[in-house]
Amino acid sequence: xxxxxxxxxxxxxxxxxxxxxxxxxxxxxxxxxxxxxxxxxxxxxxxxxxxxxxxxxxxxxxxxxxxxxxxxxxxxxxxxxxxxxxxxxxxxxxxxxxxxxxxxxxxxxxxxxxxxxxxxxxxxxxxxxxxxxxxxxxxxxxxxxxxxxxxxxxxxxxxxxxxxxxxxxxxxxxxxxxxxxxxxxxxxxxxxxxxxxxxxxxxxxxxxxxxxxxxxxxxxxxxxxxxxxxxxxxxxxxxxxxxxxxxxxxxxxxxxxxxxxxxxxxxxxxxxxxxxxxxxxxxxxxxxxxxxxxxxxxxxxxxxxxxxxxxxxxxxxxxxxxxxxxxxxxxxxxxxxxxxxxxxxxxxxxxxxxxxxxxxxxxxxxxxxxxxxxx
Numbered sequence: 001x002x003x004x005x006x007x008x009x010x011x012x013x014x015x016x017x018x019x020x021x022x023x024x025x026x027x028x029x030x031x032x033x034x035x036x037x038x039x040x041x042x043x044x045x046x047x048x049x050x051x052x053x054x055x056x057x058x059x060x061x062x063x064x065x066x067x068x069x070x071x072x073x074x075x076x077x078x079x080x081x082x083x084x085x086x087x088x089x090x091x092x093x094x095x096x097x098x099x100x101x102x103x104x105x106x107x108x109x110x111x112x113x114x115x116x117x118x119x120x121x122x123x124x125x126x127x128x129x130x131x132x133x134x135x136x137x138x139x140x141x142x143x144x145x146x147x148x149x150x151x152x153x154x155x156x157x158x159x160x161x162x163x164x165x166x167x168x169x170x171x172x173x174x175x176x177x178x179x180x181x182x183x184x185x186x187x188x189x190x191x192x193x194x195x196x197x198x199x200x201x202x203x204x205x206x207x208x209x210x211x212x213x214x215x216x217x218x219x220x221x222x223x224x225x226x227x228x229x230x231x232x233x234x235x236x237x238x239x240x241x242x243x244x245x246x247x248x249x250x251x252x253x254x255x256x257x258x259x260x261x262x263x264x265x266x267x268x269x270x271x272x273x274x275x276x277x278x279x280x281x282x283x284x285x286x287x288x289x290x291x292x293x294x295x296x297x298x299x300x301x302x303x304x305x306x307x308x309x310x311x312x313x314x315x316x317x318x319x320x321x322x323x324x325x326x327x328x329x330x331x332x333x334x335x336x337x338x339x340x341x342x343x344x345x346x347x348x349x350x351x352x353x354x355x356x357x358x359x360x361x362x363x364x365x366x367x368x369x370x371x372x373x374x375x
Contacts, residue, residue, distance in 0.1 A: 047273070048292060051276055051292050052280075052291055052292040052293075055280050055283055055284075055285060055289075055290050055291065055292065055295065056283070056285070056290070057284070057285055058162050058163065058284060058285070058286060058290075059286070060162070060163050060180050060286040061286070061287065062287075063138060063163035064166065064167055067167075068167075068170055069170050069174050069175060069176040069342075071178075072176075072344075074343070075176065075341075075342060075343070075344055076113060076114050076115040077114040077118075077178050077179070078111060078112070078175050078176060078178050079177070079181060080109070080112075080165070080166055080169055080177045080181070081123075081183075082108065082109055082180075082181070083108035083109075083182075083183055083184075083188060084183070084184050084185075107154065108128070108249055109125065109126040109128065109154070109169075110125055110253070111123070111124040111126065111169060111177070113175075113344075114302065114305070115344050116344060118301055118303075119304045120310070121302075121305050121310045121311070122310070122313060122341070122347065123250065123253060123312045124313050124314070124315055124341070125246045125313070125314045125315065126153055126169070126315050127153070127242050127243055127246060127314065127327055128152070129152060129153070129242045129327055130153040131150045131151065131152060131323075131326050132151055132152075132153050132156075132168055132329075133148070133149055133168075134151040134164065135147050135164075135167050135168060135171045137164035137167055139161060140160075140161040140163075145159065153168070156168050162284075172329070172338075173338040173341070173342075174342055179285065179286050179289055179298070180284075180285060180286040180289075181283060181284070182283070182285070183282045184282075186282075187283070188224070188282065189227070189228050190224060190278045190281065190282060191224070191256075191275075191278045191279055192227045192228075193224035194274050194275045194279070195260055196259075197221050197222055197223050197224075198221070198227055198255050198256050199221050199255060200255050201218070201219055201220075201251075202215050202217050203217060204217050205217050208233045208234075210233075210234075211229040211232065211233055212229065213226065213230065227252065231245070231248055232245065233248065242327075243327070246314050247314075250312035250314075251312075253310075253312070254307050254308065254310055257307035257310070258307040260275070263275065283295075313337065313347060313351075313352050314354060315329060315334055316330040316334045316337060316351060316353060316354045317329060318330040318354070336351035337352075
């Protein structure tokens with residue numbers, strides 16, 4: 001994101017695909033290998049060292065130990081992708097609207113399931129306002145943090161750290177998480193700017209006073225700052241809850257991956273390095289991916305996935321009966337969804353749907369309020 005790499009197919013079929021297939025593969029890995037091949041001598045070492053040194057790693061496996069779901073032979077690969085709302089550093093603080101919120105929270109959370117064969121993928125969004133049971137975890141300072149009931153999902157990162165987020169997801173889903181990827185505000189903005197922006201179809205006018213985002217309906221090319229506001233906007237769409245913006249996040253994810261894959265990286269070594277530099281600086285990964293070679297190898301194993309065919313699903317949720325500003329996993333739909341991912345089977349249609357936003361509040365509940373004073 002290495003035993004993760006899966007051959008694309010029989011040798012004969014790889015020959016039949018030819019240069020075009022190989023070109024697509026290099027695009028997916030953001031040109032990392034291309035840069036190394038085109039450079040020479042000491043330049044190779046300098047480029048490799050710089051890109052390799054950009055990647056930050058977290059030893060998730062050591063932190064979690066053996067108390068984890070069993071890895072099934074046919075379960076494919078599962079990644080937990082987090083977008084953190086850290087205000088660390090001047091750029092993150094400015095991009096976060098100047099907020100002084102302490103620590104960081106998981107602003108966006110996706111479980112990306114890649115079935116055996118690496119030809120398709122499913123991305124499951126976990127709403128940040130979901131109330132969960134946080135298991136007992138070991139904090140980054142080595143202290144034991146006791147389990148907690150009815151904890152808001154996005155607060156686990158701030159309370160205990162990324163390893164506990166992985167453990168919480170594994171406990172609630174039974175899905176073994178193989179790899180972890182995290183990106184903060186500044187890294188997200190820089191990655192989008194490095195690829196020259198991303199084109200999205202805006203379904204309705206967006207006027208978000210909290211973020212300052214003003215977009216007219218229609219096809220729009222967004223730069224890094226606009227893109228960050230687009231995936232974080234909640235006041236300018238739907239009912240103002242976290243559920244409304246999840247659709248925008250999923251749409252943008254597919255558009256960004258498609259943009260990267262369409263880049264002519266073979267024709268522009270300078271662009272290849274610029275994108276690779278931004279991508280590696282933007283990432284914090286698990287220890288297994290925290291090197292340039294491991295990350296590139298994992299990327300090569302995903303060559304056959306077309307972003308346009310990625311299935312995006314939101315964890316089925318219902319508004320909490322005690323606090324309608326929060327949601328809880330809806331059963332049996334949520335259980336059906338996680339079972340499909342564990343067993344690498346098709347997701348039932350019923351597990352792709354949540355109660356319509358506002359349904360419970362229509363019976364007299366109060367309007368949604370943000371989980372804290374941020375956009």
